[in-house]
Amino acid sequence: MYVLALVTQKGGSGKSTLAVGLAVAAMENGERVAFVEADPQGTISKWKERRGNAYPSVVRVADPAELEGALFRLQAQGIWLAIVDTAATNNALAMRAIARADLCLIPARPSPADIEASIPTLAAIRRLNRRFAFVLNQTPPRGCRLSEAATSLHSLGVLALPYVGQRNDHQDALGAGLGVTEFAQEGRASEEIRELWRWVLRKLVEESIDHEQNANKAAG
Amino acid sequence: MSKTRTRRPASHPRSARRSLVELTAAASRAIGDDLYVPSGSGISAFPDGPVQSEHGAETSGHTIVAKQGTAPSPIAGPEFANPAVPRNGEPADSNSTAEMMVKIAKDYQNQAFENIKVSLNAALDHTKDFAETRVGSDAASKDRGGSSPGSNFLTILKGAATEFRAEALELMKANMVTNLQYARELAGTTTMAEFVELSSAQARKQCELILRQAGALKSFAQTITKPSAD
Numbered sequence: 391m392y393v394l395a396l397v398t399q400k401g402g403s404g405k406s407t408l409a410v411g412l413a414v415a416a417m418e419n420g421e422r423v424a425f426v427e428a429d430p431q432g433t434i435s436k437w438k439e440r441r442g443n444a445y446p447s448v449v450r451v452a453d454p455a456e457l458e459g460a461l462f463r464l465q466a467q468g469i470w471l472a473i474v475d476t477a478a479t480n481n482a483l484a485m486r487a488i489a490r491a492d493l494c495l496i497p498a499r500p501s502p503a504d505i506e507a508s509i510p511t512l513a514a515i516r517r518l519n520r521r522f523a524f525v526l527n528q529t530p531p532r533g534c535r536l537s538e539a540a541t542s543l544h545s546l547g548v549l550a551l552p553y554v555g556q557r558n559d560h561q562d563a564l565g566a567g568l569g570v571t572e573f574a575q576e577g578r579a580s581e582e583i584r585e586l587w588r589w590v591l592r593k594l595v596e597e598s599i600d601h602e603q604n605a606n607k608a609a610g
Numbered sequence: 611m612s613k614t615r616t617r618r619p620a621s622h623p624r625s626a627r628r629s630l631v632e633l634t635a636a637a638s639r640a641i642g643d644d645l646y647v648p649s650g651s652g653i654s655a656f657p658d659g660p661v662q663s664e665h666g667a668e669t670s671g672h673t674i675v676a677k678q679g680t681a682p683s684p685i686a687g688p689e690f691a692n693p694a695v696p697r698n699g700e701p702a703d704s705n706s707t708a709e710m711m712v713k714i715a716k717d718y719q720n721q722a723f724e725n726i727k728v729s730l731n732a733a734l735d736h737t738k739d740f741a742e743t744r745v746g747s748d749a750a751s752k753d754r755g756g757s758s759p760g761s762n763f764l765t766i767l768k769g770a771a772t773e774f775r776a777e778a779l780e781l782m783k784a785n786m787v788t789n790l791q792y793a794r795e796l797a798g799t800t801t802m803a804e805f806v807e808l809s810s811a812q813a814r815k816q817c818e819l820i821l822r823q824a825g826a827l828k829s830f831a832q833t834i835t836k837p838s839a840d
Contacts, residue, residue, distance in 0.1 A: 500630065502634075542635075545634065546634065
């Protein structure tokens with residue numbers, strides 16, 4: 391089972407919305423997906439209540455010590471991908487999620503507040519020696535701020551592609567208990583999320599294998 | 611080819627905008643000092659954590675387990691000592707991320723310790739109850755002129771259980787403190803990833819071992835009291 395964690399201490403950067411979009415896109419791809427919601431705000435649980443579908447399942451975790459057990463149970467249920475949505479703070483639970491993740495996604499909007507707030511998270515990820523990627527989220531269609539943000543994030547680490555544009559479909563899908571790819575199947579928002587999922591998938595699967603091989607080499 | 615810049619009318623003054631790249635560079639420099647401080651005093655091996663646990667097992671758990679023929683799966687030694695690569699340099703005392711990690715590890719260990727204490731006490735209370743019941747019934751049968759070959763043994767067992775409880779807890783606590791000290795040292799030595807994983811793995815292994823001992827003791831109590839009930 392792969393563990394994908396969405397982390398950054400900045401609220402409103404789109405962790406939960408992206409998590410939902412990616413989870414549904416992954417399910418459309420035939421993957422068995424479940425959420426671990428480590429955010430007391432409960433955005434995903436509330437989304438799930440609005441959703442008339444049993445999948446993906448949502449497990450809520452409030453204590454760092456519960457995370458391991460929750461992931462273990464999901465793995466036992468045959469889940470292939472667990473997406474951990476964390477709270478907008480660098481708390482112990484978020485740290486455990488990072489420590490356990492195969493890949494951490496750090497969503498950031500093209501704003502100084504988001505980028506600055508992502509840096510302590512990035513520091514923690516590097517210390518925990520985890521793989522990560524920034525996701526440039528809620529981007530405007532054009533403008534120098536977008537390219538500056540892309541340059542900035544790229545200088546800090548890997549930047550996932552494509553950027554996720556600012557579109558109402560994401561919010562409307564969340565409100566309807568759907569993934570954006572279910573809500574507006576042919577929209578630009580759906581295209582971006584599907585493409586982003588393919589990018590994440592490559593990172594997760596291909597590079598996890600490389601990562602393991604490197605780790606084995608290092609251990610040997 | 612003169613470089614012209616469009617300027618807004620003076621009637622709408624605006625402050626100069628700072629580029630995101632510049633802001634990011636400044637922010638990452640601020641934290642970058644923390645990120646890349648190579649430091650440490652060259653600690654490369656984990657303290658002998660499992661040793662105390664094995665010692666604990668010898669008090670009574672070990673014998674019991676052997677008797678039942680369910681020997682505990684050998685706990686691999688400090689296998690996680692390996693990644694702690696020694697480095698030279700100054701300890702990063704001012705490292706806020708490191709401090710946070712230490713705190714997390716500490717919380718985790720405290721919690722693990724509390725949980726395990728509760729489980730262990732529950733298991734041992736169970737044992738004690740069995741022993742007391744057995745001693746009581748033996749005493750009663752002795753009064754009626756019956757023989758009581760097991761009574762002394764059970765009194766001993768009861769004592770041993772109490773002793774075992776105190777000793778196991780003490781040793782476990784002591785070892786966790788040692789680990790934490792080690793973790794603090796390690797915090798300045800190598801990456802947080804190694805340190806957090808090491809310390810939590812260590813705590814978990816100890817807890818598993820102690821639990822196994824407690825479980826063994828409980829099973830033992832059940833085994834020896836069962837024939838008397840028949």
